[in-house]
Amino acid sequence: MTLRSALAVSAVAAVAAALTWLFFVGLPRWYGGPAKAAAAPAPVQVPAGRKIKARLFYVAADGSNLTSVERDVAYGEGTAGQAKEIINAQLAPVTEPLLSAVPPGTTLRALFVTANGEAYVDFTREITAAHPGGSLDELLTVYTIVNALTVNLPAVSGVQVLVNGKEVDTLAGHVDLRRPLAKNLAWVQ
Amino acid sequence: MSLFGRGLASQGVAQPSPLTLLAKEGRRVIPVSLVNDQEFIALDDLAPIFQLTVREESLALTVSYKGKLIVLTSDQGLASVAGKLVSLPAPPTRAGRRWLVPLEFISRALAPVYDTRLELRKPSRLLIAGDLRVPQVTVRYEPVGTTARLTVDATPRATSTVSQDNDRLAIKFDADALDIATPPLVPFPPQGVLQAIRVLDPVTLGVDLGPRFAGFKASTQPVDQTMRLVIDLLSTQTQTETTQPVPPPSLPAAPAPDLSALNQPVSAVRTIAIDPGHGGDDEGAKGDNGVKEKDVTLSVARRVKASIEARLGIRVMLTRDDDRNVPLDERTAVANNNKADLFISLHASASLRKSAVGASIFSVAFDQAAEETARLALAPERLPTFNGGLRDIELVPWDLAQIGHIDQSIELATILRRQFQDRIALSPRPVERAPLRVLESANMPAVLIEMGYLTNPDQEKQLAGADFQNALVQAVFEAVLKFRDALDQGRLAAAGGTP
Numbered sequence: 001m002t003l004r005s006a007l008a009v010s011a012v013a014a015v016a017a018a019l020t021w022l023f024f025v026g027l028p029r030w031y032g033g034p035a036k037a038a039a040a041p042a043p044v045q046v047p048a049g050r051k052i053k054a055r056l057f058y059v060a061a062d063g064s065n066l067t068s069v070e071r072d073v074a075y076g077e078g079t080a081g082q083a084k085e086i087i088n089a090q091l092a093p094v095t096e097p098l099l100s101a102v103p104p105g106t107t108l109r110a111l112f113v114t115a116n117g118e119a120y121v122d123f124t125r126e127i128t129a130a131h132p133g134g135s136l137d138e139l140l141t142v143y144t145i146v147n148a149l150t151v152n153l154p155a156v157s158g159v160q161v162l163v164n165g166k167e168v169d170t171l172a173g174h175v176d177l178r179r180p181l182a183k184n185l186a187w188v189q
Numbered sequence: 190m191s192l193f194g195r196g197l198a199s200q201g202v203a204q205p206s207p208l209t210l211l212a213k214e215g216r217r218v219i220p221v222s223l224v225n226d227q228e229f230i231a232l233d234d235l236a237p238i239f240q241l242t243v244r245e246e247s248l249a250l251t252v253s254y255k256g257k258l259i260v261l262t263s264d265q266g267l268a269s270v271a272g273k274l275v276s277l278p279a280p281p282t283r284a285g286r287r288w289l290v291p292l293e294f295i296s297r298a299l300a301p302v303y304d305t306r307l308e309l310r311k312p313s314r315l316l317i318a319g320d321l322r323v324p325q326v327t328v329r330y331e332p333v334g335t336t337a338r339l340t341v342d343a344t345p346r347a348t349s350t351v352s353q354d355n356d357r358l359a360i361k362f363d364a365d366a367l368d369i370a371t372p373p374l375v376p377f378p379p380q381g382v383l384q385a386i387r388v389l390d391p392v393t394l395g396v397d398l399g400p401r402f403a404g405f406k407a408s409t410q411p412v413d414q415t416m417r418l419v420i421d422l423l424s425t426q427t428q429t430e431t432t433q434p435v436p437p438p439s440l441p442a443a444p445a446p447d448l449s450a451l452n453q454p455v456s457a458v459r460t461i462a463i464d465p466g467h468g469g470d471d472e473g474a475k476g477d478n479g480v481k482e483k484d485v486t487l488s489v490a491r492r493v494k495a496s497i498e499a500r501l502g503i504r505v506m507l508t509r510d511d512d513r514n515v516p517l518d519e520r521t522a523v524a525n526n527n528k529a530d531l532f533i534s535l536h537a538s539a540s541l542r543k544s545a546v547g548a549s550i551f552s553v554a555f556d557q558a559a560e561e562t563a564r565l566a567l568a569p570e571r572l573p574t575f576n577g578g579l580r581d582i583e584l585v586p587w588d589l590a591q592i593g594h595i596d597q598s599i600e601l602a603t604i605l606r607r608q609f610q611d612r613i614a615l616s617p618r619p620v621e622r623a624p625l626r627v628l629e630s631a632n633m634p635a636v637l638i639e640m641g642y643l644t645n646p647d648q649e650k651q652l653a654g655a656d657f658q659n660a661l662v663q664a665v666f667e668a669v670l671k672f673r674d675a676l677d678q679g680r681l682a683a684a685g686g687t688p
């Protein structure tokens with residue numbers, strides 16, 4: 001290799017590294033980082049209080065299904081931004097007859113969406129620590145989150161639940177969370 | 190047991206066992222450290238082995254290999270691998286001046302960009318570089334009357350030779366190394382025909398013979414992707430020792446087990462693994478009156494074992510027989526390594542709605558993509574070997590082994606449901622499919638039974654009581670019998686795993 005072509009190769013590598021950093025490290029920081037980091041200058045003018053309609057999921061009266069309701073959810077910028085708003089709305093406390101399958105006290109730590117439409121949703125530890133257990137309840141918890149994103153956001157094809165920034169095997173010993181899960185309406189009445 | 194110590198879980202020990210790198214050039218050990226329950230390796234250790242260049246930048250770590258880039262950030266469990274995003278179980282972490290990355294960095298980030306094949310076998314603590322023949326070897330010991338039988342399976346197939354040298358048998362495999370994860374579960378009787386099984390060198394197992402050893406017969410036979418070696422150890426003594434468990438008094442008196450079963454045609458169901466859910470610090474679901482899932486599951490499992498062993502002459506193994514937390518992978522490993530023909534996991538449910546009652550039976554569901562990948566992989570691929578021949582290689586990922594048995598698992602769930610119907614309450618969703626972790630790696634028909642709801646006060650009382658437990662045990666007993674008969678009479682599709 002001549003000196004000149006070696007330089008060209010290393011220049012390309014450097015540009016690739018910079019781009020990778022931007023897409024991989026920089027963008028998630030702006031769009032997906034923890035809530036406190038969201039104070040970055042807003043690139044688009046969004047009217048205050050703008051809403052979208054979204055379907056949220058709760059435990060049905062028989063305890064073995066989910067039921068969906070339509071709710072106003074705050075507008076979010078981009079897929080990851082909107083996904084965050086939907087998850088936050090899904091986590092908000094509800095009163096009877098609605099009952100959430102996500103344990104109380106659970107909050108969203110971070111959310112990322114990859115280029116191929118897989119959403120990584122990172123929750124605080126309450127989602128496992130406060131989980132009552134049982135395969136069925138665990139399925140309802142998992143598919144509440146998976147469906148809330150896949151039903152409302154066509155760009156999201158799969159959802160992987162993380163806890164405290166880490167991959168987990170299961171929430172309470174039953175449902176496999178090692179891979180992203182696709183939308184599943186069989187659990188919805 | 191000290192034999193095969195490498196594969197035994199090192200729970201509660203701060204320093205996990207290291208990885209052994211196997212390559213054409215030889216083997217070397219790579220230290221592993223445990224940080225927040227997660228296994229890490231140092232990039233410093235990997236860099237010289239795999240010719241990696243590691244650079245630390247303000248917010249990222251870049252690892253380059255022959256111009257291909259892996260970018261890691263210090264606060265997220267994600268990596269960019271040649272521009273593609275992959276997830277890691279944890280972000281990199283710093284130990285002094287060294288950067289540590291999760292073990293999965295090797296399989297998910299490095300392997301995709303590396304020139305030769307890299308295979309991480311985490312449970313066996315092996316990292317295999319290049320096309321080496323490293324069969325998974327399992328050893329099973331069964332007392333048969335006054336003699337004993339050793340069944341040694343090597344997957345993918347590897348031939349072996351058996352030779353006797355004084356009071357030891359040596360089993361030498363035609364392979365580059367052995368992947369041995371699990372010791373035989375049955376402890377050897379102190380005065381029997383054999384005393385211990387040990388690893389003699391990287392490709393040889395040694396069987397230490399006991400005082401009653403009189404001779405041996407060995408034969409090999411290919412079974413699917415496995416080469417099975419059967420060694421019958423003959424004994425000088427003729428007296429029989431039986432260690433049959435005594436059934437609990439609440440069960441009807443059972444006839445003595447029929448040990449002459451050896452002369453009957455071989456049934457498709459000879460061994461069943463029963464998995465009592467949860468245990469130890471994992472209590473599972475809990476009722477308002479304090480009944481715990483882990484206790485109900487163990488109690489029912491013991492009753493199932495007593496009932497089936499006494500009346501059907503089928504061997505039943507429990508994945509735990511005390512109040513202990515057994516990792517999910519280990520539960521299926523027990524069933525897989527002992528070639529169980531059925532796997533039944535027992536659980537009790539919880540619901541946020543106190544009114545919810547009834548039993549459900551689950552078989553596995555896989556993501557469509559995972560299912561397709563594994564179905565394709567089920568077609569064995571033939572790879573060239575060093576000496577010019579071809580060999581079969583099983584490419585189904587071990588943790589998706591259940592894929593080959595889905596149809597039979599659904600059939601088992603349906604049979605169970607019919608037996609439950611008139612005996613115990615069924616939930617509105619009596620037979621379901623779901624991505625349940627414990628079923629996915631079971632290499633045999635497998636179901637998970639949620640027996641009822643501990644969150645319902647009436648069911649909590651029932652689940653803890655002998656009446657309900659015996660009714661459920663009877664239903665499981667009848668279902669196993671029906672499933673076995675259907676298999677033996679060829680009414681079900683032939684056992685899965687090979688299309």
Ligand SMILES: [Zn+2]
Pocket residue numbers: 133134135173174466467473474482536537
């Ligand atoms: Zn359970």
